[in-house]
Amino acid sequence: MSYFYLFLQLISAILVAPLFDGIARKLRAKYQSRIGPSIFQTYRDLYKLLKRGRTKSHSTSFIYQIAPYLMFATTAAMFCALPITYESYSIFARFSDIFVIIYLGALFRFTFIISGFDTANPFAGVGSSREATIGFYSEAVAICCLIVVMLGAGSSNIPLIAAIIRDGNYGYFVPSYAIASTAFLWVMYVETGRKPYDLAEAEQELQEGVLGEYCGKDLAIIDVALMLKQFSMLGFFLILFEPWHFNNPILSLLLFLAEIGFLYVFAIFIDNFGPRFTMGKWMKLTMLFPLSIASIALMLYIIGV
């Protein structure tokens, strides 16, 4: 039965993600004085892409071919590692660990980067090196915040941390935890790769600089993988810092998807206005804020509050 729920968790996320994307697009269009596409447009886009064949340039190797599947598998595993439909006593609970998610995230980024380099497209290469730089900026902040939470709760096991917070033994009354949550939300937003933190250096479309060479089926799979990654990143924040929960797995899944959808759609108020950041000028500058917030949280933890 628990397998069924885990499966349901993944499938529902894949099925629902394009809908939230469509809602975000519609809302964005409203703010741009456009009518905008229907909220089901992302499904149609994916369907269209899935029908199309794949192309491959002469310079690519097998990495290019397996990368989409690898990316999808990584993000799917990442999403499954979020304890939404299962609890700390379930058999999957021991895999659901902060370190598992961090390393899966790193694996995803690695695959993403090498798939860009592998195409020998200069813009994909530039995009890849940017993606790596974003990783340097965001991972340090994320780790700082997570150290605070892990040491504060005394475990790196996510269901366990969630249970401790729900029981009221640890939570927002601890200042270091509360402050870490701010920096962590910020950095998770950066990880979703939305404007203004997407790649100004690459193509004009957000992360697509890296994906410049992908098309057809491959692109559809990567699109789904990217959406899943955005869901996992927002979910990672929600699980650690907003672990609301029902005893019924279906109900908690619905609640969780609604929360993610809310964050996903309302992020347009950040990404829709203003230009994107360049790596040199603004990325450095703005990433200093979450880093300092995370450092404050860490310091607060060390002095014991």
Next chain:
Amino acid sequence: MKCDKFIEALGARVKILEVTRQYEDQVTALVGLSDLPEAVRFLYYDMGGYLSTMVANDERSINKNYALYYALSMEGGKMFEGDEIAQDEKCFVTVKVLVSPENLTYPSVTPLVPACVWYEREAYDMFGLIADGLPDKRRLVLSDDWPEDLFPLRKDAMDYRYRPDMKEHYNEPEYEFLRPEGSGIIDVPLGPLHVTADEPGHFRLFCDGDIIVDADYRLFYQHRGMEKLAENRMNYDQMGYLAERVCGICGYAHAIACIEAAEKAINLEIPARAQAIRIICSEIERLHSHLLNIGLACEVTGNYTAFMHIFRIREYSMKLAELVTGGRKTYGNVVMGGLRRDITGVEIKESLRILKIIETQVEEVWDAVMDDKRQIKRWKGVGVLDKQVARDFSAVGPNIRGSGIKRDTRYDHPYDFFKQIEFDIAVVEGGDVFAREMVRYLELKSSVSIIRQCFELMPQTAIIVDPTFHVKPENFALAYVEAPRGENVHWIMQGSAQKVFRWRCRAATYNNWPSLRFQFRGNTIADAALIVCSLDPCYSCTERVTVVDIKSKKSKILTNKDLKDFSKTLKNSPMKDLR
């Protein structure tokens, strides 16, 4: 008379063989071949000229020689306050030389006046005239696999229907980019299809890490040979329409420049009402072109919301064009002697209402964009065009006005109705993307005021004069128009039987490209697309696609309609009958 002062000064410097006057403000001085570089340099730097155009011409049927015309706009160097020629003395001085068909060489002017570089490269491509001492002798206009000994604009070179055989794409010679010296430099090709403009142009960026050390570019992938086409079979009325199709954005400016060149060559004065409507149309064109460019400058930095709102406003300017001319984009109302279509009082009233909407909404959106510090930071300090570089390369339009040089054809050489209209020239110091976009915003405002003044002063005359006139062969004249991207110069030499002998169409961007590499230097790759965009480049596009099946080596031309239909229905695949 105008120009005499310059001819006198030039005569003291070099030996002038012959002086001819084409129009009240246009004089041509024939000089000896060895005096050419000095004559052009003297007029350019010492007398304060800017290179407007250079025309190579095959005059073997007239005087057994090839001719080169270096047309300089005498308006003052404008490098500092007061460095400007008095308003009533501004004129065009053309330096002409004859190149004998035996040795085909002439001394290059480029080492002394860098602005000539593209013109002299083009003179080789089209006529086989070799500039002795030209530092950069690569092909400019023709494709790399063009036959070595075929120079298309020579009168005896080829029939306009002739197409040289294409090389297989893997046999095509590689274009050599000018690579800077040094190790650790990475090539980043931006193109052949430009990423944001989706237009053909290959920019090769040489980067050290993030920073662009140098750049080189190959353009003219879709050269359409319009000059050859016009020479052979078009009469003057048809040429206006052909010229309007030079560009998809600022075509009207080309149409009036082309027709006015022909009108000037026969000293034809057009009625005041036609003049006013020509001005209105070209200013409407400026409205939508500048709105397009400001919108794109937002879009390239990722600010889609501003882009969409600016394009919403742009729709009103198209509506305005529809009221005045009947067409949203290609107006097609210019003919020799005037216009084809008049406007009614009702249309003027409605136009004034739309103008008011444009004025208020542009201001609102611009204020919103200016409130966004992040947007301004993306624009400021990027792609700086140094004032001296702009001077050396004769840049035009918002590109040079953003560098603090007050150079505007409407002001320097007022044409048509501009003599009776008051307007401000937008000049902004700084030379970066921000300055150029600011110039465009200020020009939007002045365009609105110009259109309004034209409507208010609208003369009650006819719109066309009786177009019975006699074209005199071998007459030539320049016509100049301030298009949205800068000065467009057309040069027409008339031939017999109502046909042109030589038509030289110089679009504004042609003068802006050569200085682009200086704008690239020292910026990051992130800003490369933005810099190209801020130049408001105008590639020439075609609406036809060629589909080639590599296996069977057959090709087929698809029209725009075929391609659209196929994209919509996925039926009748164009590839079907190729296999």
